[in-house]
Amino acid sequence: MKYIRNFSIIAHIDHGKSTLADRMIQYTGVVDERNFKNQILDDMDIERERGITIKSQAITLPYQAKDGNVYFFNLIDTPGHVDFSYEVSRSLASCEGVILLIDAAQGVQAQTVANLYTAMEHDLEIIPVINKIDLPSADIEAVMEQIDSELGLDPFSSLTCSAKSGTGVEDILETIVQRIPPPKGNPEAPLASLIFDAKYDPFRGTIINCRIFDGTVKSGDVIRFMHNETTYKVEEVGSFLISRQKKDNLSAGEVGYIIAGVKTVSDVNIGDTITLDNRPCSKPLPGFKEAKPVVFASIYPIASDDYEELAVALEKYELNDASFTYQKDSSAALGQGFRCGFLGLLHLDIVQERLEREYDLSIILSVPSVRYRFTLNSGEVAYIDNPSFYPDVMTIAKSEEPYIRATMMFPERYLGSVMKLCREKRGDKSALNYPSPGRVELIFEMPLAEVIYDFYDRLKTITQGYGSFDYDMIDYRESSLVLLDILVNGEKVDALAQIVHRDLARKRGLHACEKLKEEIPRQMFKIAIQGAIGGQIISRTTISPFRKDVTAKCYGGDITRKRKLLEKQRKGKKRMKMVGSVAIPQSAFIAILKSDQT
């Protein structure tokens, strides 16, 4: 255990996390040059393209230190978005230290701070590293100053490097050996192992990523998931050296994987504790939360013929995404589809993109919603996350909506505008802390529905990127709710309906009409868009028809040219959903939740 170091690199986006990981991997030589590719830990296309990490990754790097010993570094890469903050917290719970990477030209940024605080919560050793010192615009002095004043860390404990060129990387590796404490734990004690990620493998089933705190696990053991109370027989354990490397056992302090015939990732809960069935530990490791979907939307194929294909794709997709849920659903306007649950809007975005890309499907998502709670006159309690199932208003005794506790951190100068935003978002019961001079932590209780409605984007805008944000679900609170219907040419489009707070209904209705007007292309006839509550029209706009589009000449050579153009346009139209005779583009459904203010 003396020779193990478990750590993570945390950074604001683009400050060089993936690049530094690449350099460490190359330095320790676990991948030969031939097989190396940049951003090696982001193995999904979508991660590389968006430059974000979606899934946690772990890798074991053997490092020959200057003291002559070989150390085993377990580097855990973490996702970088609030939708996945729970996964991040579980990954950090598996570490003893972090490298806090700061771009020498950009300085301390919002996620630098947010990540730092998560690390502090877990009592981790923090090594600040100033990256990109090769840049002409690098200002090391200024960043040191920020490390002191904004982060409250000792600037002289920081290192400098260029992840791009490799300068300073060896120094970082040595510092990890010296400053990050080796894991503690007793290999002889009952097994206590934290699940921080799970991945699906078509041949082996679920690969569980875990950190062993106490005890030892080996193949043949019968393990128990303490939360799920399920048991499995271990088939294989090992560690990740880019590819899986089988080992005899995993014991206290180590990070690695367990394969135990678990069919799908949904059978595993991130944050759950694995113990041995015949010799369980006394209590699970702290911090477990069930990662429940909080945002719901329906997915429909654009062409109804693709329904079966979509069903197959979702079945496959679910194997690999434990936080994603789905069930059958149908819409009067959009036909057969599925109601799906997501961790947040980014998660929703990613699922949509992966379905389109990896399964080559064209899909439409309905307007996302949170899950509301209605108590009916009969005493029955109904949880509704789909506006189509909004109860008959006459039968509702009480309506409630989910609330969260939002924790925001940002420079003090933005306090006024952020407070204003939070109040506008029906925020309540605020608290204010000053974790370090010039920086505030603001806590607000807010309806979750307001948070999915463009909150994060606006917070980022208001704080010019310096605002970080995290939230926890707290409870359901009574609220005055109404169903806002959207009618296109007089036809209700259920997939555009929203459940909204009564006081905001008119505003939202107007906003929806305006957004649809921007998103729906002009057509040959007038399109009327209306917002309505219980049959009463509260907002309306019209999209005026275009009147002239015909090209003047159409002879010999023009005919093929024109046909090709029409073929292209026809293809574009196939990516829109026909509602009656109106073609509504995919973007319209999501646009309703986006404000103009971002």
Place this chain on the structure above:
Amino acid sequence: MNPGLYIHIPFCISKCNYCNFYSVTSLDLISDFLESLFTEMGMYRGQFEVFDTLYIGGGTPSALRVEQIEKLLEKAQESFVFSPNSEITIEVNPGDVNATLLKALLKTGVNRINLGIQSFDNTILSFLGRRHSHKEAISTLEMSRDAGFDNLGFDLIYGVPGQNINDWLQTLDQVLIFNPEHLSCYELTVEPGTPLAASYRKGNVTLPDEELQYDFFIKTSEKLEDAGYIHYEVSNFARGMTYASGHNQKYWNHTPYLGLGPSAHSLLHNKRWWNHKSLRTYISNIKRGKPPVQDAEYLTKDQLRLEALYLGLRTKKGINLCDFKRKYNYDLLIEKKEIIMKLIDGGLIDIKNGYIYPSRRGLAVADSLSLI
């Protein structure tokens, strides 16, 4: 229906600012071209049925000397079979012709002249880069009538920067005095690669916005229909359907056509092919005994259907629903019922005597009609 023959004469005395038809301004290669053209004619001997239209366009056919035109017609008759009452059209630019030439043309069998008038306004003519003046246009008109042509077509352009609707309607009044049998009124369009496109990109010219384009379109149609013309295609008007261009209608209903000369397009059944858009390549290919064809496409049923739909909906006659169903296995009235009803309600199309056809307002959005 009988096929049509098109011959492209790729020479112009100078290039107009808006034009993207293929032509060169050096006349040196005329005789080489004609020689190649005659060889090309031979390459298609026996491949087409009896032609009943011949259209000599360009470019500027009137850049040829009268003997050259006579020879061309002679060779065409030699290589292909024409029905006795064939429509034989030649495009003529005002100012290029005199009474002798016109008389000679009539004698060769040309029975229809299409005159590139474009405008009666000298400012507009010079903006367009036309060589002729208002006066020359009028004298060419008069000479054509005097020569004995009883089927005259005029090409006109509207929507020129700075032109308002009244200017245009006045031009039409002046045109109507000459009682043309046929009128093509084209909205000025920015074609890539033209001097007009360059000025447009630089922001030096502004074209009418959609509302104004629409007004131009509708007012033109109203005025000419009031004057007794049939608005039989988006840009074409005829004083009775006998005067509608028999040749051009073939393009719009998939009748086979053979195009000769550089850049000319041909269609036979589901094959469309086109010649090189370069006089030199055209000539050199033919000299090597090779058809000067640049490329070809074989239209799938789906492509033919889309073309039939969009070309048909550009014409007043519209699409015969039974024929369409039989040819393409596609019943528009069943497949697109809802939207067709809506368009009928909106007054953009109508259905009568088994035809679905666009209204005047429908013609203005004919491109979108075909995307329903």
